[in-house]
Amino acid sequence: MSKRILFRWLSAVLALGLMASACGSDRDDAAVGTTTTAAPTTTQAPDGGGGETTTTTEAAEADPCEGVTLEATEIGVSEDTIKVIIMADVDSPLAQGLFQGSVDGVMAWAEKVNADGGLACREVEVEFHDTKLTPATTVEGFLKACESALALVGTTVLFALDTSDLNTCDDQAGNPIGVPDIGYITTEVAHQCSPNSFLLSRPGAECPYEGGPRDYTAAVGAPAVLAENLGVDFNGVFIVPGDLPSTIASAVPQTAAQEEIGVTWDGVFGVSGSATQTEFGPLVTTMRDNNSNFVYNGSNDQAMLKLKREAALQDLDVDAVTWLCSLSCYTPAFIEQGGGDAEGVYVWSFFVPFEEADTNEELGTFMDNIGTDFPPAWAAGAWIDGLLFEDAVNAIVDRDGPNGVTRQAVIDELTTVTTFDAGGWWSTTDFTTTNTIGSCFMVMQVQDGEYVRVHPEERGTLDCSIDAVAVTADPDAFALD
Template sequence: MGKTGTRYTVGRQMRARRSFEGGNVKHFRWLICLLAVFALVAAACGGNDDDDSGAAAPDVAPTEAPDDEMDDDMDDEMDESMDDEMDESMDDEMDDEMDESMDDEMDESMDDDMDDDEPEPVATEEPEVDPCEAVDLEATDIGITSDTITVLVMADVGSPLAPGLFQGSIDGVKAWADHVNSEGGLACRQVEVIEHDSAINPTETTNGFLVACEEAFALVGTTALFALDTTDLQSCPDAAGNDIGVPDFAYITTEPPHQCSVVTFATSRPNSECPYAGTGPRAVQSQVGHVQWLLENVESNLNGVYLVPSDLPSTIASTMPQLRSFQELGIVIDGEPGVSGFTTQSEYGAYIQVMRDADSNFAYTGSDDQSMIKWRSEAEAQGLDVDSIIWMCQLACYTPSFLEAGDVIENTYIWLWFLPFDEVDHNQELADFMVAIDNPFPPAWAAGSWADGVLFEQVVNGIVAEGGPNAVTRQAVLDGARSLTSFDVNGWWSPADYSTTENIMPCFMLMQVQNNDFVRVHPTAPGELDCDADNVVGLTKDWGAEFGG
């Protein structure tokens, strides 16, 4: 929707011209009069000077001297005539002098005024041009008609291992589409959403790529753990028969084939070197700002246990870089055991024993909210001094169910790379999301898939602005996404670089559970993220071989 801006026009202002004061005019007139008299007298005197040539003066016949009356009359007439001529001459000269003087002063005054009143830039706003007006919309590619753009959202939902696991991703994309359509649509068309359940299954994930190839313009909000083969995704033909692939705006990419797909753009950045064969050394960047803050503000000497999610080789490989980065900061790792979603609370007792033996003061889980709840519950059950330990979790603990655990999770730290849901007054994109999702505490997956939608939307809008609504094709979208070097979901998230897979999002914010609520602790000001360059550590190792179990 177009926004109407206020038009500011700044005109040049001229101050009133300065006038001559009455006394100055009178003095000026008298000066002119005196100069005129002096000129006449000098002319008359000059005509009566003695001749110095030495020649004799001619004889002049004598005349009778006029009587006094005639002298008086002649004097009066001469005086009157001279007065008239002098007045006329003086008036003309005074007018000329005054006009010239006033013009000079006025020019000087105007120059000063113009110098003082330099025109300010005119604050104007170019009128917005409706790209949809007077355009015959066309079906420019697969998934685009003259009035619709179809996107596919694929997520792991229907598996009996984790029913409804990523339903939030589907909800987020649908909420985004409804919001965009309510604002007038995208590329002069309405957005339609089709769904596919990848069911934590590699075959169903591949099937989802094939459906998108044939029926959708792009994938938005992809949240599938087993994208083991992306051949069909990357080689799908467009409407012209070019095997360019389907644009895939994913939330998470856990497997190397998905992380390194040339058509995939994940808002949760892989921060890893590509291409990658799946084994051997790999350059990876890790976010460490949250633990750096602990070292500087809470405890300068940390030692403890890091739980590594070990259900999949990909989760191990994606977790180990952060663990090793903690060690780069000087944190001593007392143990790095693997943990599964099926690990029972009593089995956490073994981790508690490691902490007791090492006198640990730090406990970090790379798993989910239930992992931290079980860990802390077992620690209390075994009488561990939980208040002497700094407990920390990642985004997966930012859930309502985590708070429902009550006092057992008090003082746990959680870090995010986006503004929390309760800061709607500080970011419009966040506010729009919270209204559209219609959930007081949506799952993080919903926020991620909404961000995917905004990324797709921004790329498409850029194409329309440059070439019009009929310039939107799969190739144009791929080119536009690959050129983005900083995308921050309109200030809601840490900025991300889509020109490479290696750069991690550098920003974070830290919360702590206090009195059964998530409370911001750093940065203290709402609406802000910490984006210090020291938040990132880069390492190159064979990450699969790093895990000791």
Template sequence: MGGNVTGTTTKRMRARWSALAVGMVLVVGVSATGAGAQSSSKEKPTATDIGITAKEIRVAVIADVETPLAPGLFQGSVYGVQGWAKYVNKKGGLAGRKVVVDFIDSKLNASDTRNAFIKACQEDFVVIGASALFVNNVSDIESCVNQAGVAAGLPDFAVVTTELDQQCSPTTISVNPPQIICSTKDDSPQTYQANAGRAAYYQKKFGKNLHGVYLYASDIKAANNANRATMTGMQEEGIKADQEFDVSSRAPQSAYTPIVQAMKEKGSNYAQSGAAQNSTVALRKEAKLQGLQGVKVWDCTLQCYDKKFIEQGGADVEGQFVALLFLPFDETKTNTMLADFIKYTGKDKADGFGIQAWASGLLFAEAVNATVDQSGVNGVNREAIFTEIAKINEFDAGGMLGKTNVADKETTPCYALVQVKGGEFKRVWPTKAGTFDCKASNVVQLKLDLLSR
């Protein structure tokens, strides 16, 4: 088994998820997180913190976009935040002010990333939809001063968190919490959490004897660790590893030749890559080239839910499974917030990172609205945002996501599964549109020693 597993006992999530044990939850309706709360006293808005004036709230979206290694890598996150701002402003803004988005490109570079957060600290109220792989220094974020010169910290509503320092920082707020349970980060081994619910679906449909290859992204150690945590969850649930490989997202198709050969030798009937979507495309194309037969489950997660995946893979990626923590994009009739995401972001611009960036904006708005309800439009400041976020433990982005305990950074047990059929992503589980599988047993806890590798 991968990831230096030091214990085979799988611990189930805390009792607070027991109310979700019914399995599938219908997600309908729209929360009030999108509309701007107004003060009952009709007070006149003033400049209350950095990035907030009487008329505007400036937010930054920091993302790796312009990079020769992966052009447009997290452009979807930028589109998601920009779309959310259009939606919010159409509804009247937040705290009596218009939301203005500043895009800062972190360019898949550690120095550019650090400078981006420094710039945001000085000019913007919060960061929303952060999608940067090199946030390996959070000192500037945590020591960011507010309008009064106090080191209150810069609220970072992040979508992509690969580095441990960012994952476990008190300034990081994520709709998709990290795999590591931060209270164990100094332990050896550490404790990780993973949503492996789809393993039960695969075993029910294809039998218990699923086994195959697991491919871990090798370009960044933190991403490799994240892959190992999530995929070891699948292994713990019974889909054993025939062999494990580290692969670069930049590797050509020829790099997958020995991987497919290994699958042939072992009779593998399962495969999953945690690298960028082009890795899965290359694996599938090489498998077809070598005439590999007998694979029952080609597995993938968020990164493959992208129109580029089907465009690049064509007929070779037919049958691909993709696990989602949000509703499929073609189910707008079941959820008003999802319909608004597609409308304001643009159908051609929407992707898995974008919907989580939009959800991050909704989470921020919920904290702002709660602050306004208690303290008026001029009570909004960075400290207040942190205070309100600490109270949110059942966030679902208007039903687009499964309920998530954001405050305690707990992985959601909810997921939906789609499959490429006829060149389109089609829901396969749960079968009813607008629903998630939310069994508490979907989330497993694992003892892994990944930080000392």
């Protein structure tokens, strides 16, 4: 008798869980499984290749799609579709919904491309593979791409430990050349050094790398400019994201490079993403002992708020300190959660911010299509990945026609890109080596709950005058206080 009652209760519980899943999964509907976007109704000339901004889509030359019989020239390229896969860590209990923005970015980009007439005369089809912050599921994504896609676009994964499949799987002709991977970020050495990966926001770092000291390049324009404007030398504290060895290692180039330009580190602290505010106490103590006037945050936005709050609680003069945060502080949550504590914090970016959508065509198109006023930074990154891919494919079509699109061609094309800047929106990036990094930047400050540009003064521009700094450091010997 009691077993029956138990089963009744269990099914009630199941139903509750079902409902919760159903309600919670609404936003996934567009992303789960394959998405096909609207077919183009007219054929138009595709954009010219390269990174220039074209304001018109007039068919200045003969339409490359006219009169050509389209063939299935590659895995992921059929007669009428080009398939790409977006791999992102989204659904994991550790950080639910983490990089959903990347998925949205690529989807939006694909929609735009298809509305404009498609790519290489074909429709772009996007499949989303959720890598769930798990190495095995990430490998699965690579395998899926090997089996069915032309390229990976918008890859935003943190656990790409094994890229052997990405780099060596067979293409349609049977050559083990792998799949082109046009992605956004990574913290894994394997991914950084993967020859098929073209990552927008990778650290500039030496490849191959087996351990020990490593050559890096880092962009340090923002602290340089701020120090110069204030006419002081910075000494202060660096907040390192301390959860994983890979996230800790990601702070190595910045700490070393900033030292090169004259910053003195009173303390380099590793703090966990789940740290309580009280755990920032030792940082405040160090700041007080050394009269620090600078804080650089390489961790997430909450870390910045926690430190600033703890400092205020401990009666430190927060106004005497320059608070500089990486792009992670450029998010609505920073303002909302931060309130008064976010005021005065500097945030530096390597792309033109969303507030200036009117100054840049690509940015404007993105903001029109992304469906929200303040998307996460990686949504923009993923969209720009799409642009990079689009440019490469268009260059191939210009040269070899729409049937020349193969994985090899895409890889070859991307490896020649030396100055990609997404029409002026992105920091100019050179993809010919892994150990370079775009050094263009701009600086904002939170004023009255808004991100206000402070450098360079002209809207819609980036400062490219300060070169990236080359340093050598050993991540294994990187000691945290």
